[in-house]
Structure formats: structure tokens, C-alpha cells
Amino acid sequence: MKKLTFAYESQSDLRILNTGHGWKVEAPQSGSRLEGGPLGEDIYQLEQFHCHWGETSAEGSEHTVDGRAYAGELHLVHWNTTKYQSFAEAAQHPDGLAVLGVFFDVGNESNDEIEKIVSTLSEIKFKGQFTDIPDVIDPTTFLPSGLGYWTYLGSLTTPPCNECVIWIVYKEPITVTEEQLVQFRCLSACSGEAEEFIVKNYRPPQPLGNRALRECNA
Numbered sequence: 001m002k003k004l005t006f007a008y009e010s011q012s013d014l015r016i017l018n019t020g021h022g023w024k025v026e027a028p029q030s031g032s033r034l035e036g037g038p039l040g041e042d043i044y045q046l047e048q049f050h051c052h053w054g055e056t057s058a059e060g061s062e063h064t065v066d067g068r069a070y071a072g073e074l075h076l077v078h079w080n081t082t083k084y085q086s087f088a089e090a091a092q093h094p095d096g097l098a099v100l101g102v103f104f105d106v107g108n109e110s111n112d113e114i115e116k117i118v119s120t121l122s123e124i125k126f127k128g129q130f131t132d133i134p135d136v137i138d139p140t141t142f143l144p145s146g147l148g149y150w151t152y153l154g155s156l157t158t159p160p161c162n163e164c165v166i167w168i169v170y171k172e173p174i175t176v177t178e179e180q181l182v183q184f185r186c187l188s189a190c191s192g193e194a195e196e197f198i199v200k201n202y203r204p205p206q207p208l209g210n211r212a213l214r215e216c217n218a
Ligand SMILES: NS(O)(O)c1ccc(OCc2cn(-c3ccccc3)nn2)cc1
Pocket: 075, 077, 087, 088, 089, 091, 092, 099, 155, 156, 157, 158, 159, 160, 162, 165
């Protein structure tokens, strides 16, 4: 495979919202480019990023490596702007989306970029609430230093689970703290006073079936 290349803009005042299933940062970046690797000749543009986590740090990732789960997984969601006119249209095609998955390992060092997300969560405690992240966010900072990855053709992991995703899962995790994950679990799935915490929002891995898994040791 050709080398995977990415170019992102740094943006401030990105909107973060509580979807009821977790937090999501809307980051439509017409100036961003993800290309190469398993993406053929097409260019993919960043649309949003979000993450998945578990009730404890023993679980939470949506992919596992030799059966091992990580404490969480960040998804940087891109859509194919070479072939399609919108995210919604792209989500109807097998090469419509490209999602970069980054595993979370728990460590003692707080992740400064994730902390920019965590610091807004008290303002979006309930489903449907949103706010702007005052800090400058550069999506590149969420990526691990080692850029080796696995890739396969798969689906959205939440309904409608369209089979429209070229998955690119980085081998090297990034580190977050238990406290940062605890803050994720304090988001409420409800819009009203009733508190139903989003303690976990990951979909367990599904059978690989006859899908080919490829790797690149960048
Ligand atoms: N977790 S994940 O990275 O796999 C992931 C990534 C993106 C997702 O988008 C849901 C979605 C689908 N659509 C849609 C809109 C119009 C037509 C078809 C689909 N809108 N939002 C879900 C899961």
C-alpha cells in the first residue's frame, strides 16, 4: 500500500455535543486531507471525531488485538470527497468513509488534547446539549507517534451500521488517565433530570468472516 498521508487544520471553537451515546466533536474540515494507504486515489475529508469507552478500563475499545481490549478508542471520521457530494451520500458506499481508530491505554500522564475535551463535558452533561471548545484543536495531536496500522473493509459500529467504512486502526495506543475516562462516564444519556450515565458505549467486535485484514508498519 502507498503511505497514508494526512493534513489537518488547527481549529478553535469546534462544537462538541452530547449525542446521548457519548460526546462528538463536529469538525468539518474542507481543508483536511486523508489519502494514500488503503484509500486508493481518493481524498477523504475530516467530518467529526468521537470516542468509545467501557464501564472499567479493562474494556471499551471496539477493536481487539489478539483478543485484548483497550480502555477506549477514538474515531476520526472522514468521507470520500473525490467521489461523493456529502457525508450522507458517502455513507451509502463501501468506500464512502475512512475512520482512523486510535486505542486508549490508561497511564499516569493526562492527555492534554483529551483534556481539552474533558474540560467541556460539565457543560454538555445531558443529551442534546452542546458547547464550543475554546481551545485550539489539532487532530494530528490525537495520533500516536508510531503510525503502523491494520486496515479492513467494515461498517459503522452504531446504527445504521452501514458497510461503508475503510477502517484504519493504529497499532500504537495513546495514553489517557483513569480520571479522564471517569469524566466520560459522567455524561448522561438522558436530556432531562433523570440521570442515566453513559458508562459504556462500545460495540464488541464482530466476526471477521471472509474479510481480508491488511497491515502497514509505517
Ligand atoms: N463508530 S463509527 O466511527 O463506526 C461511526 C461513524 C459515523 C457514524 O455516523 C452515524 C451516521 C450515519 N449517518 C447517515 C446519514 C445519512 C445517511 C446515512 C447515514 N449519519 N450519521 C456512526 C458511527
